[in-house]
Amino acid sequence: MFIIGIAGGSGSGKTTLVNSILERVPYDQISLLTQDSYYKDSSHLPIEQRRVLNFDHPDAIEWELMMEHIQLLKSGHEIDAPTYSYLTCTRQPETVRVKPNKILLIEGILILTQPELCEEMDMRIYLEVESDYRLSRIIERDMESRGRSAHDVIKRYYQTVRPMHEEFIKPSRERADMLVMGGGLNSKAADFISSAILGKLHER
Numbered sequence: 616m617f618i619i620g621i622a623g624g625s626g627s628g629k630t631t632l633v634n635s636i637l638e639r640v641p642y643d644q645i646s647l648l649t650q651d652s653y654y655k656d657s658s659h660l661p662i663e664q665r666r667v668l669n670f671d672h673p674d675a676i677e678w679e680l681m682m683e684h685i686q687l688l689k690s691g692h693e694i695d696a697p698t699y700s701y702l703t704c705t706r707q708p709e710t711v712r713v714k715p716n717k718i719l720l721i722e723g724i725l726i727l728t729q730p731e732l733c734e735e736m737d738m739r740i741y742l743e744v745e746s747d748y749r750l751s752r753i754i755e756r757d758m759e760s761r762g763r764s765a766h767d768v769i770k771r772y773y774q775t776v777r778p779m780h781e782e783f784i785k786p787s788r789e790r791a792d793m794l795v796m797g798g799g800l801n802s803k804a805a806d807f808i809s810s811a812i813l814g815k816l817h818e819r
């Protein structure tokens with residue numbers, strides 16, 4: 616299994632890049648794991664407390680479960696990946712069946728902060744996008760699809776998103792093999808990563 620990690624700050628365009636790669640390759644031959652699916656469940660807390668949790672610290676993620684799922688996929692087993700709601704800030708009862716494939720894409724803000732997880736990756740990519748651009752994209756996206764007000768998004772950005780980015784996410788770019796400039800709409804980057812994937816799919 617050839618494992619590609621796509622990291623970068625919130626709003627840097629990871630999801631956009633993944634979608635753009637999947638348009639260029641036979642997507643049914645690619646497995647995808649999203650770090651956000653592995654947020655620890657916090658349904659035991661009242662919603663007001665859940666909404667102010669620090670979701671940008673490495674401890675917010677259940678890495679053990681993610682690593683276990685990667686090992687199962689590598690050994691040819693299907694897994695049931697958890698699902699997560701940004702609206703309720705809880706893990707959902709539904710799971711998503713992921714089949715093992717020759718290629719595994721993993722995306723998430725914190726994936727390059729985990730040395731053990733980095734060890735599993737054959738190609739590590741970091742999306743480099745200036746914080747001003749990321750903030751404006753996060754505001755628009757979170758208001759549209761994550762049920763937040765502009766005020767809430769900006770407050771959270773300065774309380775946790777930016778400090779955690781500076782402390783953990785930005786330094787993790789040192790572990791990347793490649794930096795992608797400009798974010799998820801960088802079509803040359805999508806072409807390059809897709810050709811690497813197609814090459815691997817055609818290997819015997």
Ligand SMILES: Nc1ncnc2c1ncn2[C@@H]1O[C@H](COP(=O)(O)OP(=O)(O)O)[C@@H](O)[C@H]1O
Binds near residue numbers: 625632756797
């Ligand atoms: N290069 C870009 N220019 C403008 N908008 C972009 C660009 N890349 C992504 N976006 C938009 O920014 C928002 C965040 O992108 P997304 O792919 O969800 O980022 P991430 O998964 O890294 O948080 C989305 O609404 C997306 O459409």
Ligand SMILES: Nc1ccn([C@@H]2O[C@H](COP(=O)(O)O)[C@@H](O)[C@H]2O)c(=O)n1
Binds near residue numbers: 625630724
């Ligand atoms: N309940 C949650 C959980 C996480 N977030 C934020 O999502 C960001 C990571 O996702 P990206 O798609 O932007 O990479 C991260 O900055 C978390 O703060 C959230 O808003 N609500």
